[in-house]
Amino acid sequence: xxxxxxxxxxxxxxxxxxxxxxxxxxxxxxxxxxxxxxxxxxxxxxxxxxxxxxxxxxxxxxxxxxxxxxxxxxxxxxxxxxxxxxxxxxxxxxxxxxxxxxxxxxxxxxxxxxxxxxxxxxxxxxxxxxxxxxxxxxxxxxxxxxxxxxxxxxxxxxxxxxxxxxxxxxxxxxxxxxxxxxxxxxxxxxxxxxxxxxxxxxxxxxxxxxxxxxxxxxxxxxxxxxxxxxxxxxxxxxxxxxxxxxxxxxxxxxxxxxxxxxxxxx
Amino acid sequence: xxxxxxxxxxxxxxxxxxxxxxxxxxxxxxxxxxxxxxxxxxxxxxxxxxxxxxxxxxxxxxxxxxxxxxxxxxxxxxxxxxxxxxxxxxxxxxxxxxxxxxxxxxxxxxxxxxxxxxxxxxxxxxxxxxxxxxxxxxxxxxxxxxxxxxxxxxxxxxxxxxxxxxxxxxxxxxxxxxxxxxxxxxxxxxxxxxxxxxxxxxxxxxxxxxxxxxxxxxxxxxxxxxxxxxxxxxxxxxxxxxxxxxxxxxx
Ligand SMILES: Nc1ncnc2c1ncn2[C@@H]1O[C@H](COP(=O)(O)OP(=O)(O)OP(=O)(O)O)[C@@H](O)[C@H]1O
Ligand SMILES: [Mg+2]
Numbered sequence: 001x002x003x004x005x006x007x008x009x010x011x012x013x014x015x016x017x018x019x020x021x022x023x024x025x026x027x028x029x030x031x032x033x034x035x036x037x038x039x040x041x042x043x044x045x046x047x048x049x050x051x052x053x054x055x056x057x058x059x060x061x062x063x064x065x066x067x068x069x070x071x072x073x074x075x076x077x078x079x080x081x082x083x084x085x086x087x088x089x090x091x092x093x094x095x096x097x098x099x100x101x102x103x104x105x106x107x108x109x110x111x112x113x114x115x116x117x118x119x120x121x122x123x124x125x126x127x128x129x130x131x132x133x134x135x136x137x138x139x140x141x142x143x144x145x146x147x148x149x150x151x152x153x154x155x156x157x158x159x160x161x162x163x164x165x166x167x168x169x170x171x172x173x174x175x176x177x178x179x180x181x182x183x184x185x186x187x188x189x190x191x192x193x194x195x196x197x198x199x200x201x202x203x204x205x206x207x208x209x210x211x212x213x214x215x216x217x218x219x220x221x222x223x224x225x226x227x228x229x230x231x232x233x234x235x236x237x238x239x240x241x242x243x244x245x246x247x248x249x250x251x252x253x254x255x256x257x258x259x260x261x262x263x264x265x266x
Numbered sequence: 267x268x269x270x271x272x273x274x275x276x277x278x279x280x281x282x283x284x285x286x287x288x289x290x291x292x293x294x295x296x297x298x299x300x301x302x303x304x305x306x307x308x309x310x311x312x313x314x315x316x317x318x319x320x321x322x323x324x325x326x327x328x329x330x331x332x333x334x335x336x337x338x339x340x341x342x343x344x345x346x347x348x349x350x351x352x353x354x355x356x357x358x359x360x361x362x363x364x365x366x367x368x369x370x371x372x373x374x375x376x377x378x379x380x381x382x383x384x385x386x387x388x389x390x391x392x393x394x395x396x397x398x399x400x401x402x403x404x405x406x407x408x409x410x411x412x413x414x415x416x417x418x419x420x421x422x423x424x425x426x427x428x429x430x431x432x433x434x435x436x437x438x439x440x441x442x443x444x445x446x447x448x449x450x451x452x453x454x455x456x457x458x459x460x461x462x463x464x465x466x467x468x469x470x471x472x473x474x475x476x477x478x479x480x481x482x483x484x485x486x487x488x489x490x491x492x493x494x495x496x497x498x499x500x501x502x503x504x505x506x507x508x509x510x511x512x513x514x515x516x517x
Protein backbone atom coordinates (compact mmCIF):
# COMPACT_ATOMS: atom_id res chain seq x y z
CA UNK A 1 0.00 0.00 0.00
CA UNK A 2 1.22 3.54 -0.67
CA UNK A 3 0.88 5.81 2.28
CA UNK A 4 -0.45 9.32 1.82
CA UNK A 5 2.41 10.49 4.01
CA UNK A 6 5.31 8.32 4.97
CA UNK A 7 8.38 9.40 6.87
CA UNK A 8 11.28 7.44 8.24
CA UNK A 9 13.89 8.78 10.60
CA UNK A 10 13.09 12.36 9.68
CA UNK A 11 15.52 14.83 11.25
CA UNK A 12 16.07 18.56 11.14
CA UNK A 13 18.98 20.42 12.62
CA UNK A 14 18.91 24.20 12.48
CA UNK A 15 22.19 26.03 12.62
CA UNK A 16 21.91 28.36 15.61
CA UNK A 17 24.04 31.09 17.15
CA UNK A 18 24.66 28.95 20.24
CA UNK A 19 25.34 25.72 18.34
CA UNK A 20 22.91 23.54 16.47
CA UNK A 21 19.25 23.12 17.38
CA UNK A 22 17.88 19.62 16.86
CA UNK A 23 14.25 20.48 16.19
CA UNK A 24 13.16 17.07 14.87
CA UNK A 25 15.06 13.95 15.94
CA UNK A 26 13.99 10.90 14.00
CA UNK A 27 10.26 11.02 13.28
CA UNK A 28 8.45 8.09 11.65
CA UNK A 29 5.00 8.70 10.20
CA UNK A 30 2.51 6.55 8.34
CA UNK A 31 -0.65 8.33 7.26
CA UNK A 32 -3.28 6.40 5.32
CA UNK A 33 -4.93 7.83 2.24
CA UNK A 34 -8.28 9.35 3.10
CA UNK A 35 -7.77 9.86 6.81
CA UNK A 36 -7.54 12.96 8.94
CA UNK A 37 -4.28 12.67 10.83
CA UNK A 38 -3.60 14.85 13.85
CA UNK A 39 -0.11 15.94 14.83
CA UNK A 40 -0.09 17.20 18.39
CA UNK A 41 2.58 18.54 20.66
CA UNK A 42 3.49 21.36 23.00
CA UNK A 43 5.03 24.62 21.76
CA UNK A 44 8.42 24.07 20.20
CA UNK A 45 7.91 20.30 19.88
CA UNK A 46 8.78 20.31 16.19
CA UNK A 47 5.34 20.26 14.55
CA UNK A 48 5.87 23.14 12.15
CA UNK A 49 9.39 21.98 11.34
CA UNK A 50 8.04 18.54 10.39
CA UNK A 51 5.28 20.06 8.25
CA UNK A 52 7.74 22.36 6.50
CA UNK A 53 9.99 19.41 5.65
CA UNK A 54 7.07 17.33 4.36
CA UNK A 55 5.90 20.23 2.19
CA UNK A 56 9.32 20.82 0.55
CA UNK A 57 9.79 24.20 2.23
CA UNK A 58 12.67 23.06 4.40
CA UNK A 59 15.53 20.74 3.55
CA UNK A 60 15.61 17.40 5.32
CA UNK A 61 18.75 16.93 7.41
CA UNK A 62 18.43 13.13 7.54
CA UNK A 63 15.85 10.45 6.92
CA UNK A 64 13.35 10.30 4.12
CA UNK A 65 9.76 11.21 3.37
CA UNK A 66 7.31 10.44 0.60
CA UNK A 67 3.93 11.93 -0.23
CA UNK A 68 1.61 9.51 -2.02
CA UNK A 69 4.67 7.62 -3.19
CA UNK A 70 6.68 10.64 -4.36
CA UNK A 71 9.97 11.36 -2.62
CA UNK A 72 10.07 14.83 -1.07
CA UNK A 73 13.79 15.38 -1.53
CA UNK A 74 14.15 13.76 -4.96
CA UNK A 75 11.05 15.11 -6.69
CA UNK A 76 9.93 18.24 -4.85
CA UNK A 77 7.86 19.53 -7.79
CA UNK A 78 6.04 16.21 -8.00
CA UNK A 79 5.22 16.51 -4.31
CA UNK A 80 4.17 20.15 -4.71
CA UNK A 81 1.56 19.12 -7.27
CA UNK A 82 0.08 16.59 -4.84
CA UNK A 83 -0.12 18.72 -1.73
CA UNK A 84 -1.93 21.77 -0.48
CA UNK A 85 -0.42 23.77 2.34
CA UNK A 86 -1.80 26.25 4.86
CA UNK A 87 0.97 27.18 7.26
CA UNK A 88 0.80 28.42 10.81
CA UNK A 89 1.12 32.03 9.64
CA UNK A 90 -1.37 32.56 6.82
CA UNK A 91 0.60 33.26 3.64
CA UNK A 92 -1.39 35.94 1.90
CA UNK A 93 -0.62 39.04 -0.08
CA UNK A 94 -2.43 42.03 1.45
CA UNK A 95 -2.45 44.01 -1.81
CA UNK A 96 -4.40 41.49 -3.88
CA UNK A 97 -8.08 40.79 -3.55
CA UNK A 98 -9.16 37.33 -2.44
CA UNK A 99 -10.31 36.53 -5.93
CA UNK A 100 -7.06 37.66 -7.53
CA UNK A 101 -5.04 35.60 -5.07
CA UNK A 102 -7.03 32.44 -5.82
CA UNK A 103 -6.94 33.06 -9.57
CA UNK A 104 -3.18 33.53 -9.55
CA UNK A 105 -2.78 30.45 -7.39
CA UNK A 106 -4.81 28.35 -9.83
CA UNK A 107 -2.85 29.69 -12.79
CA UNK A 108 0.44 28.82 -11.11
CA UNK A 109 -0.75 25.21 -11.06
CA UNK A 110 -1.37 25.37 -14.80
CA UNK A 111 -5.03 26.40 -15.18
CA UNK A 112 -5.97 28.61 -18.10
CA UNK A 113 -7.36 32.08 -17.36
CA UNK A 114 -10.92 30.87 -17.86
CA UNK A 115 -10.49 27.78 -15.69
CA UNK A 116 -8.79 29.79 -12.99
CA UNK A 117 -11.70 32.21 -12.88
CA UNK A 118 -14.13 29.36 -12.23
CA UNK A 119 -11.86 27.76 -9.66
CA UNK A 120 -11.54 31.05 -7.78
CA UNK A 121 -15.32 31.47 -7.71
CA UNK A 122 -15.84 27.89 -6.51
CA UNK A 123 -13.26 28.29 -3.76
CA UNK A 124 -14.74 31.60 -2.60
CA UNK A 125 -18.07 29.82 -2.34
CA UNK A 126 -16.54 26.91 -0.46
CA UNK A 127 -15.16 29.16 2.29
CA UNK A 128 -18.06 31.61 2.19
CA UNK A 129 -16.10 34.63 1.01
CA UNK A 130 -17.96 35.47 -2.20
CA UNK A 131 -19.11 38.84 -0.87
CA UNK A 132 -15.62 39.92 0.18
CA UNK A 133 -13.91 38.31 -2.79
CA UNK A 134 -13.21 41.61 -4.52
CA UNK A 135 -11.90 43.42 -1.48
CA UNK A 136 -8.19 43.73 -0.76
CA UNK A 137 -6.97 41.08 1.65
CA UNK A 138 -5.54 43.67 4.04
CA UNK A 139 -9.13 44.55 4.92
CA UNK A 140 -9.99 40.95 5.92
CA UNK A 141 -10.43 39.81 9.52
CA UNK A 142 -8.24 37.08 10.98
CA UNK A 143 -10.92 34.46 10.43
CA UNK A 144 -11.47 35.50 6.82
CA UNK A 145 -7.74 35.33 6.17
CA UNK A 146 -7.60 31.80 7.59
CA UNK A 147 -10.45 30.72 5.37
CA UNK A 148 -8.91 32.30 2.30
CA UNK A 149 -5.60 30.66 3.15
CA UNK A 150 -7.38 27.32 3.35
CA UNK A 151 -9.11 27.97 0.02
CA UNK A 152 -5.85 28.84 -1.70
CA UNK A 153 -4.37 25.55 -0.52
CA UNK A 154 -7.16 23.76 -2.34
CA UNK A 155 -7.27 25.33 -5.81
CA UNK A 156 -5.56 22.36 -7.47
CA UNK A 157 -7.52 19.67 -5.61
CA UNK A 158 -4.52 18.25 -3.78
CA UNK A 159 -4.35 14.63 -2.65
CA UNK A 160 -2.93 15.59 0.73
CA UNK A 161 -3.73 18.77 2.60
CA UNK A 162 -1.34 20.03 5.29
CA UNK A 163 -2.78 22.40 7.87
CA UNK A 164 -0.49 23.82 10.53
CA UNK A 165 -2.65 25.01 13.43
CA UNK A 166 -5.58 25.99 11.22
CA UNK A 167 -7.71 27.33 14.06
CA UNK A 168 -5.23 29.04 16.37
CA UNK A 169 -6.44 32.53 17.17
CA UNK A 170 -9.99 31.97 15.92
CA UNK A 171 -13.19 32.45 17.90
CA UNK A 172 -15.22 29.31 18.68
CA UNK A 173 -17.69 29.90 15.86
CA UNK A 174 -14.97 30.38 13.22
CA UNK A 175 -13.21 27.35 14.60
CA UNK A 176 -16.27 25.21 14.04
CA UNK A 177 -16.60 26.62 10.51
CA UNK A 178 -13.06 25.49 9.75
CA UNK A 179 -13.78 22.05 11.22
CA UNK A 180 -16.78 21.69 8.97
CA UNK A 181 -14.70 22.70 5.97
CA UNK A 182 -12.00 20.19 6.89
CA UNK A 183 -14.64 17.45 7.16
CA UNK A 184 -16.10 18.42 3.81
CA UNK A 185 -12.67 18.43 2.15
CA UNK A 186 -11.88 15.07 3.70
CA UNK A 187 -15.22 13.68 2.55
CA UNK A 188 -14.19 14.47 -1.04
CA UNK A 189 -11.29 12.09 -0.55
CA UNK A 190 -8.49 14.44 0.44
CA UNK A 191 -6.13 13.19 3.12
CA UNK A 192 -5.66 15.82 5.83
CA UNK A 193 -2.56 16.20 7.97
CA UNK A 194 -3.19 18.78 10.64
CA UNK A 195 -1.28 20.05 13.63
CA UNK A 196 -3.10 21.53 16.54
CA UNK A 197 -2.78 22.72 20.11
CA UNK A 198 -6.43 22.02 20.78
CA UNK A 199 -7.08 18.52 21.96
CA UNK A 200 -10.79 18.89 21.46
CA UNK A 201 -10.06 19.65 17.82
CA UNK A 202 -8.05 16.47 17.47
CA UNK A 203 -10.76 14.51 19.24
CA UNK A 204 -13.43 15.92 16.93
CA UNK A 205 -11.62 15.68 13.64
CA UNK A 206 -8.88 13.11 13.62
CA UNK A 207 -9.07 9.45 12.76
CA UNK A 208 -5.60 8.91 14.15
CA UNK A 209 -3.04 11.09 15.83
CA UNK A 210 0.56 11.25 16.90
CA UNK A 211 1.95 13.25 19.78
CA UNK A 212 5.39 14.77 19.32
CA UNK A 213 7.49 16.16 22.14
CA UNK A 214 11.07 17.38 22.01
CA UNK A 215 11.37 16.35 18.39
CA UNK A 216 10.34 12.71 18.79
CA UNK A 217 7.00 10.95 18.61
CA UNK A 218 5.94 9.80 22.04
CA UNK A 219 2.52 8.33 21.28
CA UNK A 220 0.43 7.31 18.29
CA UNK A 221 -3.04 5.83 17.76
CA UNK A 222 -6.73 6.58 17.42
CA UNK A 223 -8.13 9.00 19.99
CA UNK A 224 -10.35 6.34 21.53
CA UNK A 225 -7.55 3.74 21.74
CA UNK A 226 -5.23 6.25 23.37
CA UNK A 227 -7.86 7.11 25.96
CA UNK A 228 -8.68 3.46 26.63
CA UNK A 229 -4.98 2.63 27.02
CA UNK A 230 -4.48 5.37 29.56
CA UNK A 231 -7.56 4.32 31.48
CA UNK A 232 -6.35 0.75 31.70
CA UNK A 233 -2.78 1.67 32.55
CA UNK A 234 -3.73 4.14 35.28
CA UNK A 235 -6.70 2.09 36.47
CA UNK A 236 -8.89 5.17 36.17
CA UNK A 237 -12.48 4.95 37.27
CA UNK A 238 -13.78 7.19 34.48
CA UNK A 239 -12.91 7.76 30.84
CA UNK A 240 -9.88 10.13 30.59
CA UNK A 241 -9.98 13.06 28.18
CA UNK A 242 -7.50 13.58 25.38
CA UNK A 243 -6.04 16.30 27.62
CA UNK A 244 -5.09 13.62 30.12
CA UNK A 245 -3.54 11.49 27.37
CA UNK A 246 -1.56 14.48 26.11
CA UNK A 247 -0.31 15.51 29.54
CA UNK A 248 0.63 11.94 30.37
CA UNK A 249 2.45 11.39 27.08
CA UNK A 250 4.45 14.62 27.28
CA UNK A 251 5.39 14.00 30.91
CA UNK A 252 3.39 16.95 32.14
CA UNK A 253 1.01 16.11 34.95
CA UNK A 254 -1.86 18.30 35.91
CA UNK A 255 -0.36 18.96 39.33
CA UNK A 256 3.02 19.83 37.85
CA UNK A 257 1.49 22.18 35.29
CA UNK A 258 -0.64 23.71 38.06
CA UNK A 259 2.53 24.06 40.17
CA UNK A 260 4.35 25.86 37.35
CA UNK A 261 1.43 28.20 36.90
CA UNK A 262 1.40 28.89 40.63
CA UNK A 263 5.14 29.64 40.52
CA UNK A 264 4.64 32.08 37.71
CA UNK A 265 1.87 33.77 39.62
CA UNK A 266 3.90 34.00 42.84
CA UNK B 267 8.34 31.70 -18.72
CA UNK B 268 4.56 31.69 -18.35
CA UNK B 269 4.97 31.53 -14.58
CA UNK B 270 7.44 34.40 -14.65
CA UNK B 271 4.96 36.52 -16.57
CA UNK B 272 2.12 35.65 -14.20
CA UNK B 273 4.15 36.65 -11.19
CA UNK B 274 5.51 39.76 -12.92
CA UNK B 275 2.05 41.03 -13.66
CA UNK B 276 1.14 40.49 -10.05
CA UNK B 277 4.25 42.50 -9.07
CA UNK B 278 3.24 45.33 -11.39
CA UNK B 279 -0.30 45.34 -10.05
CA UNK B 280 1.21 45.57 -6.58
CA UNK B 281 3.26 48.61 -7.60
CA UNK B 282 0.28 50.35 -9.14
CA UNK B 283 -1.55 49.82 -5.85
CA UNK B 284 1.35 51.26 -3.86
CA UNK B 285 1.81 54.68 -5.49
CA UNK B 286 3.48 55.95 -2.33
CA UNK B 287 6.42 53.69 -3.17
CA UNK B 288 6.50 54.91 -6.76
CA UNK B 289 6.45 58.68 -6.24
CA UNK B 290 9.85 59.01 -4.55
CA UNK B 291 11.50 57.21 -7.44
CA UNK B 292 10.26 60.04 -9.65
CA UNK B 293 10.57 63.06 -7.37
CA UNK B 294 13.90 62.43 -5.71
CA UNK B 295 15.80 62.22 -9.04
CA UNK B 296 14.00 65.35 -10.31
CA UNK B 297 14.81 67.15 -7.08
CA UNK B 298 18.52 66.35 -7.46
CA UNK B 299 18.47 67.34 -11.11
CA UNK B 300 17.00 70.76 -10.36
CA UNK B 301 19.12 71.38 -7.26
CA UNK B 302 22.41 70.31 -8.84
CA UNK B 303 21.80 72.37 -11.93
CA UNK B 304 20.86 75.32 -9.72
CA UNK B 305 24.10 74.93 -7.75
CA UNK B 306 26.60 74.45 -10.55
CA UNK B 307 24.82 75.64 -13.69
CA UNK B 308 26.54 79.03 -13.61
CA UNK B 309 30.02 77.60 -13.17
CA UNK B 310 29.54 75.51 -16.31
CA UNK B 311 27.74 77.64 -18.90
CA UNK B 312 26.79 75.65 -21.95
CA UNK B 313 28.28 78.13 -24.38
CA UNK B 314 31.84 77.98 -22.99
CA UNK B 315 32.14 74.55 -21.34
CA UNK B 316 33.75 72.09 -23.70
CA UNK B 317 32.54 68.91 -21.98
CA UNK B 318 28.91 69.99 -22.38
CA UNK B 319 29.13 69.94 -26.18
CA UNK B 320 26.93 73.01 -26.41
CA UNK B 321 24.19 71.85 -24.03
CA UNK B 322 23.27 73.26 -20.62
CA UNK B 323 24.53 71.64 -17.41
CA UNK B 324 21.18 69.85 -17.01
CA UNK B 325 22.12 67.54 -19.88
CA UNK B 326 25.27 66.58 -17.98
CA UNK B 327 23.33 65.96 -14.76
CA UNK B 328 20.47 63.98 -16.28
CA UNK B 329 22.31 60.61 -16.31
CA UNK B 330 23.05 60.89 -12.56
CA UNK B 331 19.37 61.47 -11.92
CA UNK B 332 18.31 58.60 -14.17
CA UNK B 333 20.65 56.26 -12.33
CA UNK B 334 19.38 57.51 -8.99
CA UNK B 335 15.82 56.80 -10.06
CA UNK B 336 16.87 53.28 -11.03
CA UNK B 337 18.60 52.60 -7.71
CA UNK B 338 15.72 52.16 -5.31
CA UNK B 339 15.54 48.37 -5.60
CA UNK B 340 11.83 48.37 -4.84
CA UNK B 341 11.56 44.81 -6.18
CA UNK B 342 13.56 43.61 -3.20
CA UNK B 343 11.51 45.61 -0.73
CA UNK B 344 8.34 44.00 -2.02
CA UNK B 345 10.04 40.61 -2.00
CA UNK B 346 11.05 40.92 1.62
CA UNK B 347 7.45 41.84 2.46
CA UNK B 348 6.36 38.60 0.81
CA UNK B 349 8.93 36.72 2.85
CA UNK B 350 8.01 38.36 6.14
CA UNK B 351 4.28 37.97 5.45
CA UNK B 352 4.51 34.28 4.54
CA UNK B 353 3.26 34.66 0.95
CA UNK B 354 6.68 33.73 -0.35
CA UNK B 355 6.33 30.32 1.33
CA UNK B 356 2.96 29.84 -0.32
CA UNK B 357 4.58 30.53 -3.70
CA UNK B 358 7.50 28.26 -2.85
CA UNK B 359 5.06 25.45 -2.13
CA UNK B 360 3.70 25.62 -5.68
CA UNK B 361 5.40 23.62 -8.46
CA UNK B 362 6.69 26.70 -10.27
CA UNK B 363 10.32 26.97 -11.28
CA UNK B 364 12.58 28.55 -8.67
CA UNK B 365 13.90 30.79 -11.42
CA UNK B 366 10.46 32.33 -11.89
CA UNK B 367 10.38 33.23 -8.20
CA UNK B 368 13.40 35.53 -8.46
CA UNK B 369 13.13 36.51 -12.10
CA UNK B 370 9.54 37.72 -12.04
CA UNK B 371 10.21 40.66 -9.76
CA UNK B 372 13.26 41.67 -11.77
CA UNK B 373 11.20 41.61 -14.95
CA UNK B 374 8.57 43.83 -13.33
CA UNK B 375 11.36 46.12 -12.14
CA UNK B 376 12.63 46.50 -15.70
CA UNK B 377 9.16 47.51 -16.92
CA UNK B 378 8.87 50.09 -14.15
CA UNK B 379 12.35 51.41 -14.86
CA UNK B 380 11.63 51.80 -18.58
CA UNK B 381 8.56 53.89 -17.79
CA UNK B 382 10.29 55.89 -15.10
CA UNK B 383 13.27 56.64 -17.31
CA UNK B 384 11.02 57.72 -20.16
CA UNK B 385 9.12 60.07 -17.86
CA UNK B 386 12.31 61.51 -16.38
CA UNK B 387 13.80 62.14 -19.81
CA UNK B 388 10.54 63.71 -20.99
CA UNK B 389 10.49 66.07 -18.03
CA UNK B 390 14.13 66.97 -18.57
CA UNK B 391 13.26 68.03 -22.13
CA UNK B 392 11.08 70.70 -20.53
CA UNK B 393 14.15 71.80 -18.58
CA UNK B 394 15.99 72.39 -21.84
CA UNK B 395 17.83 69.09 -22.20
CA UNK B 396 18.14 67.70 -25.73
CA UNK B 397 18.90 64.04 -26.35
CA UNK B 398 21.52 64.71 -29.01
CA UNK B 399 21.71 61.12 -30.20
CA UNK B 400 18.07 61.21 -31.31
CA UNK B 401 15.34 58.65 -30.94
CA UNK B 402 17.72 55.70 -31.29
CA UNK B 403 19.87 57.15 -28.54
CA UNK B 404 16.80 57.71 -26.40
CA UNK B 405 15.91 54.02 -26.72
CA UNK B 406 19.44 53.03 -25.75
CA UNK B 407 19.17 55.29 -22.70
CA UNK B 408 15.95 53.56 -21.66
CA UNK B 409 17.49 50.15 -22.16
CA UNK B 410 20.70 50.88 -20.30
CA UNK B 411 19.03 52.55 -17.35
CA UNK B 412 16.43 49.78 -17.02
CA UNK B 413 19.19 47.19 -17.16
CA UNK B 414 20.94 48.98 -14.32
CA UNK B 415 17.67 48.98 -12.33
CA UNK B 416 17.52 45.20 -12.76
CA UNK B 417 21.12 44.75 -11.64
CA UNK B 418 20.57 46.91 -8.58
CA UNK B 419 17.27 45.23 -7.67
CA UNK B 420 18.99 41.87 -8.16
CA UNK B 421 21.64 42.87 -5.68
CA UNK B 422 19.00 44.02 -3.20
CA UNK B 423 17.09 40.77 -3.67
CA UNK B 424 20.19 38.90 -2.55
CA UNK B 425 20.10 40.82 0.72
CA UNK B 426 16.37 40.20 1.03
CA UNK B 427 16.74 36.44 0.47
CA UNK B 428 19.72 36.22 2.79
CA UNK B 429 18.46 38.32 5.73
CA UNK B 430 14.69 37.94 5.22
CA UNK B 431 14.36 41.21 7.08
CA UNK B 432 12.86 44.43 5.77
CA UNK B 433 15.06 46.59 7.94
CA UNK B 434 18.25 44.85 6.79
CA UNK B 435 17.21 45.07 3.14
CA UNK B 436 16.50 48.75 3.50
CA UNK B 437 19.87 49.48 5.05
CA UNK B 438 21.54 47.33 2.40
CA UNK B 439 20.07 49.80 -0.06
CA UNK B 440 22.37 52.47 1.31
CA UNK B 441 25.17 51.19 -0.94
CA UNK B 442 23.66 53.42 -3.59
CA UNK B 443 25.50 56.27 -1.83
CA UNK B 444 29.03 55.18 -2.71
CA UNK B 445 27.85 53.68 -5.99
CA UNK B 446 26.25 56.87 -7.23
CA UNK B 447 28.52 59.47 -5.67
CA UNK B 448 31.95 57.88 -6.17
CA UNK B 449 31.42 58.72 -9.82
CA UNK B 450 32.18 61.69 -12.04
CA UNK B 451 28.74 63.04 -11.18
CA UNK B 452 29.59 66.77 -11.29
CA UNK B 453 32.47 66.96 -13.75
CA UNK B 454 34.06 64.54 -16.22
CA UNK B 455 36.43 61.94 -14.84
CA UNK B 456 39.52 63.76 -16.15
CA UNK B 457 38.71 66.75 -13.94
CA UNK B 458 38.46 64.80 -10.68
CA UNK B 459 41.20 64.83 -8.04
CA UNK B 460 43.49 61.83 -8.33
CA UNK B 461 42.05 59.77 -5.41
CA UNK B 462 38.52 60.48 -6.55
CA UNK B 463 39.43 59.54 -10.09
CA UNK B 464 40.79 56.21 -8.90
CA UNK B 465 37.67 55.54 -6.83
CA UNK B 466 35.42 56.47 -9.75
CA UNK B 467 37.36 54.30 -12.15
CA UNK B 468 36.87 51.30 -9.86
CA UNK B 469 33.15 51.92 -9.67
CA UNK B 470 31.17 50.15 -12.40
CA UNK B 471 28.45 52.81 -12.24
CA UNK B 472 30.93 55.32 -13.66
CA UNK B 473 30.93 53.50 -17.00
CA UNK B 474 27.15 53.35 -17.14
CA UNK B 475 26.96 57.04 -16.32
CA UNK B 476 29.49 57.91 -19.00
CA UNK B 477 27.61 55.86 -21.57
CA UNK B 478 24.34 57.61 -20.72
CA UNK B 479 26.09 60.94 -20.84
CA UNK B 480 27.57 60.52 -24.26
CA UNK B 481 24.11 59.51 -25.51
CA UNK B 482 22.54 62.66 -24.06
CA UNK B 483 25.25 65.17 -24.93
CA UNK B 484 25.94 64.00 -28.46
CA UNK B 485 29.21 63.37 -30.24
CA UNK B 486 28.33 59.80 -29.33
CA UNK B 487 31.39 57.86 -28.28
CA UNK B 488 30.34 54.33 -29.23
CA UNK B 489 33.26 52.88 -27.32
CA UNK B 490 31.95 54.20 -24.05
CA UNK B 491 28.35 53.22 -24.91
CA UNK B 492 29.56 49.69 -25.58
CA UNK B 493 31.52 49.67 -22.34
CA UNK B 494 28.45 50.80 -20.40
CA UNK B 495 26.36 47.99 -21.85
CA UNK B 496 29.15 45.47 -21.28
CA UNK B 497 29.46 46.45 -17.63
CA UNK B 498 25.72 46.20 -17.03
CA UNK B 499 25.52 42.87 -18.87
CA UNK B 500 28.40 41.46 -16.86
CA UNK B 501 26.89 42.56 -13.57
CA UNK B 502 23.50 41.28 -14.71
CA UNK B 503 24.86 37.79 -15.33
CA UNK B 504 26.56 37.76 -11.92
CA UNK B 505 23.43 38.94 -10.09
CA UNK B 506 21.24 36.45 -11.88
CA UNK B 507 23.57 33.57 -11.06
CA UNK B 508 23.78 34.60 -7.41
CA UNK B 509 20.00 35.01 -7.18
CA UNK B 510 19.46 31.55 -8.61
CA UNK B 511 21.96 30.03 -6.23
CA UNK B 512 20.34 31.78 -3.31
CA UNK B 513 16.81 30.61 -4.17
CA UNK B 514 17.96 27.03 -4.77
CA UNK B 515 19.52 26.91 -1.30
CA UNK B 516 16.73 28.83 0.38
CA UNK B 517 15.66 26.97 3.51
N1 LIG C 1 14.50 28.83 11.74
C1 LIG C 1 14.84 28.29 12.91
N2 LIG C 1 16.12 28.40 13.36
C2 LIG C 1 16.48 27.84 14.53
N3 LIG C 1 15.67 27.16 15.33
C3 LIG C 1 14.38 27.01 14.96
C4 LIG C 1 13.90 27.58 13.72
N4 LIG C 1 12.59 27.28 13.60
C5 LIG C 1 12.27 26.57 14.71
N5 LIG C 1 13.33 26.41 15.52
C6 LIG C 1 13.36 25.65 16.79
O1 LIG C 1 12.96 24.34 16.51
C7 LIG C 1 12.12 23.84 17.54
C8 LIG C 1 10.81 23.35 16.95
O2 LIG C 1 10.11 24.46 16.41
P1 LIG C 1 8.72 24.30 15.67
O3 LIG C 1 8.35 25.63 15.15
O4 LIG C 1 8.80 23.18 14.71
O5 LIG C 1 7.76 23.91 16.87
P2 LIG C 1 6.17 23.78 16.90
O6 LIG C 1 5.89 22.43 17.43
O7 LIG C 1 5.58 24.11 15.60
O8 LIG C 1 5.78 24.87 17.98
P3 LIG C 1 4.51 25.82 18.08
O9 LIG C 1 3.42 25.01 18.69
O10 LIG C 1 4.95 26.88 19.02
O11 LIG C 1 4.18 26.32 16.72
C9 LIG C 1 11.98 24.95 18.55
O12 LIG C 1 12.89 24.71 19.59
C10 LIG C 1 12.37 26.18 17.78
O13 LIG C 1 12.96 27.11 18.65
MG1 LIG D 1 4.32 25.55 14.90
